[in-house]
Amino acid sequence: MPTTGDAVTAYGWELHNDSGGSDKYYQFFAVLSPSPVMLTRHGRTGQAGQLGTNVNPADPEKVIREAVNLTRAKEKKGYYLSRDFVEFTIPADLIAPGDFKENIGDVASRFAAVTTHATLTGASPAPSAADQMESKLRSAHAAAQRKSAAPRRRTPAPAPAVSLPPVGPQTRPNGSVYQPRLLGGVEDLAFLRDARSHSENVLLSGPPGTGKTAMAEAAFAMDAVDGRHSGLETIVGTAETTAMDFLGTFVQDPVQGTFEWQPGPLMRSVVNDVPLLVDEIALIDPRELAVLYELMDGSRRELRITQNPSLDPIPVRSGWFVVGTYNPDVPGAQLSDALLSRFHHHVEVLTDWDLAADMGTPAWLVTVAKNLTERTDLGTYDGWVPQLRDAMAFVATAARFGEEFAVSSLLRKVPAQDRTEFKEVLGERHKAVVPLTLGSRAPRGRR
Ligand SMILES: Nc1ncnc2c1ncn2[C@@H]1O[C@H](COP(=O)(O)OP(=O)(O)OP(=O)(O)O)[C@@H](O)[C@H]1O
Ligand SMILES: [Mg+2]
Incomplete structure (x- = not known):
């Protein structure tokens, strides 16, 4: 796995010429440190092209001059800027001496992934592309130098005060294996179990499909430690979710016509002393979520269900806590301050x-x-x-x-x-x- 030390900053831009019936491009890639090098690739649009000029003068000044001069020469031949100047990172070994001919395609695809086509005007804007490239390269280079000259503030990863024994890979109820990830230096599954043991509610946010539900399930679905009931209860929120969906409701028996109480996930989680996973919590109307507030902040340690008078208050024990998940970008997502403040930990989950x-x-x-x-x-x-x-x-x-x-x-x-x-x-x-x-x-x- 490449470490950050293996990544170098590259600068790229592209010129284009579609006059005279042909459609050609000319790409430039410059690396100014630690070993200055300039690579170019040119060819017909839509084709892989070939490595044209490359210089390795071990001098960033020379690389800048070479790149600017060549850009100017191409401009004179009618080329104009079609992909704007962009800074991106590449693994250092892609430009190892002798290797970069084979790797230019990879450099180019990384460049293509971070840049966009500039508006094709057919004419070089003033100042010329070469002048623009020169000033951009120089200021990028100066900024990089300032950064490396700045006294390095060492920010060692904060050593966790308690080292939590890792839980290790877990098989989820659907049979898939969850591979634990690191969270501020501790294993995510161990962290979630520890948060539970301290009654600290955890809010996970992130785009769809990054592993929020999987993490909560992996931490608790099979967790039967300390003789506790294993598992967790889940409710998936929508804009229509009501307090009764959490607590439970009376359901009529179609044959007998009698009404029977059907406990909801909140009631079941309290009865069984297991975590409650509220998926998509930001879609739920904050007024309906008030049913959780006193339990979440510990101000009430029993669940009262007034809708069913035959039920005694149910004591909330030490294994109950809430994991919430939400996607901040989904239309209609809303989280009240009252709810946010009841989550002790807020964790962003992105794809690893x-x-x-x-x-x-x-x-x-x-x-x-x-x-x-x-x-x-x-x-x-x-x-x-x-x-x-x-x-x-x-x-x-x-x-x-x-x-x-x-x-x-x-x-x-x-x-x-x-x-x-x-x-x-x-x-x-x-x-x-x-x-x-x-x-x-x-x-x-x-x-
Ligand atoms: N650490 C992991 N190890 C193995 N598989 C994982 C891991 N994290 C996530 N996955 C897998 O990635 C997929 C997406 O995960 P998950 O359903 O938990 O995403 P999510 O963040 O809850 O998404 P959504 O916001 O849409 O509900 C699942 O198939 C899950 O099994
Ligand atoms: Mg999910």
Whole structure:
């Protein structure tokens, strides 16, 4: 697994020329430190192109000059800027001396994943592309130098005061194995169990398919330690969820006509002294969630269900606590301050792409997802980004139907408005793949 020390900053930009009946591009990649190098790739649009000039003068000044001069020379021949200057990171070994010819395709695809096509005007804007590149390279270089000259403030990972013994991989009720992840230096599953033992409610937030539900289930579904009841109760929130969905309701027996009390997940969790997982908690009307407040903050240690007068108050014991999950970007998501403050721990859950790679996700898809995430953080992309669930679906589909089918299926999953841009970052390799579509009648098989 590459460490951050193995990553270097690269700068890239692209010129384009579609005059005179041909459609050509010229890409530039510069690395200024630790070993300055400039790579170029040029060819016909849509083709892999070839490595044109490369210099390795071991001098960042020379790299900048070479890159700017060549950009200017191309501009004079009618090329204009088609992909804007962008800073991105690449593994250092991609530009190891002697190797970069083989690796230029990988550098280019990382570049493509973090940049966007500039508006093609057909004319060089003033100042010229070369002048722009020069000033951008110089200021990026100066900023990088300032950063490396700044006294390094050592921020060692905070050593957890208590070291929690790891729980280890857990098989979830659906049979899949959960691989624990690190959370501020401790194992996530051990952390959740520890939070439970301190009655500290935990709120997990993140995009769909990053592992929020899986983490809670893995921590508690099979947890029968200390002779406790194992398992957890789950309620999945919607805008229609009511307090009665938490507590329970009277259901009429269709034959006898009598009414029977059907406990809801909150009641069952308190009775059995197990955690309550409130999935999609931000979709639930805050007024309905008030049913949880006094139990969550410990001001009341018994559950009273006034809707069923025959029920005595049920004592809330030490194994009960709440794990909430939500996706902040979902339309209608709302969390009241009163609710937020009752969660002792707030944890963001994002996809662990190294785990995804270990689980069979191809390296190119990991690169695409990481770069799209990086672009989202930079504000240069606001479209769909695959997460662990999508990667797992890809791996399973590719295993049964082949990679091309899986790419086709993935493309169909991308929201229509993001598809063109997404396809572009997939690069040359999957250029011809189209989103999965039902075709004509299949040949008749044997009956
Ligand atoms: N650490 C992990 N180890 C193994 N598999 C994992 C891990 N985390 C998540 N997964 C798998 O990734 C998929 C998505 O996880 P999960 O359903 O928990 O996502 P989520 O964050 O709850 O999504 P949503 O917000 O849509 O409910 C599941 O198939 C799950 O089994
Ligand atoms: Mg979930």
